[in-house]
Amino acid sequence: MKLRSKNLFRSVASIVAVAGMALGVASCSSTDSSSDASTDAANSADGAFPVSISTKFGDITIESQPERVVALGWGDAEAALEFGVQPVGASDWLAFGGEGVGPWIESGAYDEAPEIIGTMEPEFEKIAALEPDLILDVRSSGDQERYDKLSSIAPTIGVPEGGDSYLTPRSQQVSMIATALGQAERGEEVNAEYEQLTADIREAHPDWSEKTAAAVSATATSWGAYIKGSNRVDTLLDLGFQENPELAAQDPGDTGFSLDLGEETFTVVDSDLVVGFAIGMTPEEMAEKLPWQMLEATRDGRSFVMPREISSAFSLGSPQSTRFALEQLVPLLEKHTS
Missing domain, CATH: 3.40.50.1980 (Nitrogenase molybdenum iron protein domain)
Incomplete structure (x- = not known):
């Protein structure tokens, strides 16, 4: 599985424009080559496993670096891309088409387009055919039957306690997915950068x-x-x-x-x-x-x-x-x- 790195948030204060703009935000594009990004991401996850993640359905242990990830939850696929992982299957919740990601994602985020999976009613046979070693369903319904079917295919990171009905908080989604992909520290950085970004905006207003x-x-x-x-x-x-x-x-x-x-x-x-x-x-x-x-x-x-x-x-x-x-x-x- 190919990996791709992403740039971090830049401080809002450093990019306030003079003509009325209160802030600018870091581009989500990357100038790294695919091979360099793959090496960087692999190194960042080196030694991270096994990892354990608490969910509504119990603690889930990931023994080794996932190689074939299917991302089904609301925004899960883009979160995986943020941590350099290209899902082999993904749900397109907002019907973007193509690779199932929004226009804010750089062109060519995938080396190979993912198999698009249904949202509310995912095609379990199609998921199984992808032979995943990890399924992300982190911001999802929290339905027990859905989880049971997914976890029978591969280890599945479902919603956290209190995350039913797509209520998984943004920061928790980031940290759970980052940890599952062996990049817990990077997840902490992304969350800290969001906190700093919003703090800068509050200070300016x-x-x-x-x-x-x-x-x-x-x-x-x-x-x-x-x-x-x-x-x-x-x-x-x-x-x-x-x-x-x-x-x-x-x-x-x-x-x-x-x-x-x-x-x-x-x-x-x-x-x-x-x-x-x-x-x-x-x-x-x-x-x-x-x-x-x-x-x-x-x-x-x-x-x-x-x-x-x-x-x-x-x-x-x-x-x-x-x-x-x-x-x-x-x-x-x-x-x-x-």
């Missing part, structure tokens, strides 16, 4: 700590709001915003991280900042809908619907997509909170 924020969704027939535990809200909190208290006080739906709202109750999302995520429609279509237009935040210019590419990156929450999302997002947040 101290007023955000006094503002409430809501992340909401719209489909053709429904409205909803995300709450703490969702990547969409957790990232806003990491940037200093406070969760809308009325939304925080409500019980989530079956997903564990979202609320169903009717048009008549949608105004509960009104906050100092409201960010929209269009599902099955264009951002422009969501912005034209009457419930969105009726928000006080919209009338005051304190709301916006995420552009499609930023929305995908922000939602996926992989190390690479998060860099891209924050680079694009911070100027939008500045515009709608000034």
Whole structure:
């Protein structure tokens, strides 16, 4: 299996642009040759095994360096790529097509495109045919039957305790996957770099700590709001915003991280900042809908619907997509909170 190294986060403070940009974020591209990257990654994992990883399903021990990895969880494949490992099979949760990764991943991240595996209902026979020696299902449903079928094929890193319904925290997903791939220290670095990046953004925008924020969704027939535990809200909190208290006080739906709202109750999302995520429609279509237009935040210019590419990156929450999302997002947040 070929390996590829990735650049680390750079400090935001070192790349603040003069003309209104609050930050820049490190590119996810790499200038290493494939052979050099393979050597570097192999050396970083040398002596790391065996490793043990705690999951909802018990402690899972990986005895030696995985050679054929299948990545099924939300964002698991991009996380594996961050640590230089090219999965032989991967799920394409956001229907990117091709190699199943977002446009923030450098062209040619794979030497050989992975077999694309279904998301909610993975094809177990197709997975078995890939002869994996490790399966990543870290940000997933946490369903016992799904896990049992996967673990009968190969050692499987499932969700951690409390990670059901895709609630595995970003940092935990990074550390679990990094450890499984023999790069626990690199995982700690990636998490530390994210913490530093968001700390720099908070320092540059101290007023955000006094503002409430809501992340909401719209489909053709429904409205909803995300709450703490969702990547969409957790990232806003990491940037200093406070969760809308009325939304925080409500019980989530079956997903564990979202609320169903009717048009008549949608105004509960009104906050100092409201960010929209269009599902099955264009951002422009969501912005034209009457419930969105009726928000006080919209009338005051304190709301916006995420552009499609930023929305995908922000939602996926992989190390690479998060860099891209924050680079694009911070100027939008500045515009709608000034």
